[in-house]
Amino acid sequence: MSKSLSSILASSSAILALCAGCGKPKPEVKPVSDEPPKPLVMVTESSFPPYEYVENGKVVGVDIDICQAIADKLGRPLVVVSTNFEAIVNALERGDADLAAAGITVTEERRENCDFSISYATSGIAIISLKGAEYKDIDSAKGKRIGVQGGTTSDNYCTEEIGEIPQRFDTPRQAAEALKAGKVDLIIVDIDLARNIAGGDDSLVISSGLLCMEEFAIAVKKGNTELLAAINETLEILLHNGKVYDSLAAHVAHCAGEPPPAPAATPPEAAPDSDANETATAQ
Numbered sequence: 309m310s311k312s313l314s315s316i317l318a319s320s321s322a323i324l325a326l327c328a329g330c331g332k333p334k335p336e337v338k339p340v341s342d343e344p345p346k347p348l349v350m351v352t353e354s355s356f357p358p359y360e361y362v363e364n365g366k367v368v369g370v371d372i373d374i375c376q377a378i379a380d381k382l383g384r385p386l387v388v389v390s391t392n393f394e395a396i397v398n399a400l401e402r403g404d405a406d407l408a409a410a411g412i413t414v415t416e417e418r419r420e421n422c423d424f425s426i427s428y429a430t431s432g433i434a435i436i437s438l439k440g441a442e443y444k445d446i447d448s449a450k451g452k453r454i455g456v457q458g459g460t461t462s463d464n465y466c467t468e469e470i471g472e473i474p475q476r477f478d479t480p481r482q483a484a485e486a487l488k489a490g491k492v493d494l495i496i497v498d499i500d501l502a503r504n505i506a507g508g509d510d511s512l513v514i515s516s517g518l519l520c521m522e523e524f525a526i527a528v529k530k531g532n533t534e535l536l537a538a539i540n541e542t543l544e545i546l547l548h549n550g551k552v553y554d555s556l557a558a559h560v561a562h563c564a565g566e567p568p569p570a571p572a573a574t575p576p577e578a579a580p581d582s583d584a585n586e587t588a589t590a591q
């Protein structure tokens with residue numbers, strides 16, 4: 309290269325280098341945090357198929373799909389903690405968990421201790437009896453030994469509407485075992501769970517219609533409006549695009565013996581990496 313050409317090139321690249329920095333505003337320098345995103349801790353009670361159940365040591369179900377989508381939206385890994393149903397709201401109040409999803413029915417009494425998202429499912433409660441000894445309504449249940457999962461709306465219904473103090477069990481399965489063992493005459497549980505329990509057992513039958521209707525929602529600590537807004541935004545999308553329905557149908561089918569459902573219900577704009585679901589148990 310001739311000297312004059314190389315000096316022209318050298319000076320023009322110097323000009324280019326100089327111009328690269330002139331005229332335009334300097335790009336904003338964002339501080340890059342080395343800290344990994346804080347996990348989003350979901351508390352649940354894991355014996356409530358199809359909403360939550362344990363498979364291969366991991367809690368799965370409709371509520372986990374929904375919370376995975378919320379975690380994806382927030383760019384945080386989801387950690388699922390399972391505890392006793394009655395301890396769920398306390399876990400929120402203590403700050404041990406960010407959100408609670410456990411097929412939780414919205415009630416005015418619960419609203420005093422936590423805030424609820426919009427509803428994502430309509431449900432209800434019903435009676436399961438032994439085949440041949442069927443209790444069809446609350447009148448026939450009066451004076452009988454009734455089993456429920458402690459702290460649930462079935463528990464409240466029993467005391468408040470039927471006027472009987474029920475036998476309280478930690479899980480609905482334990483209540484069903486007590487029914488089969490003749491320790492209670494009937495049990496009251498949520499309808500989807502009732503279908504799961506009675507559908508897989510020839511000795512049991514759902515013997516009543518719905519005793520009442522209920523709405524499920526996600527709970528957060530009172531006043532956590534920021535997280536509640538993100539939850540509601542994700543729920544709106546999942547309800548609108550049919551993902552909650554799909555998740556429910558897939559888990560119902562899977563619990564009845566079909567192959568596992570497709571991965572979590574993730575809204576379209578959520579982050580793609582949704583493998584971070586860890587499961588912990590806090591009994």
Ligand code: ARG
Binds near residue numbers: 360
């Ligand atoms: N829907 C009922 C309630 O809120 C029962 C929920 C039980 N959920 C569970 N994961 N065991 O009281």
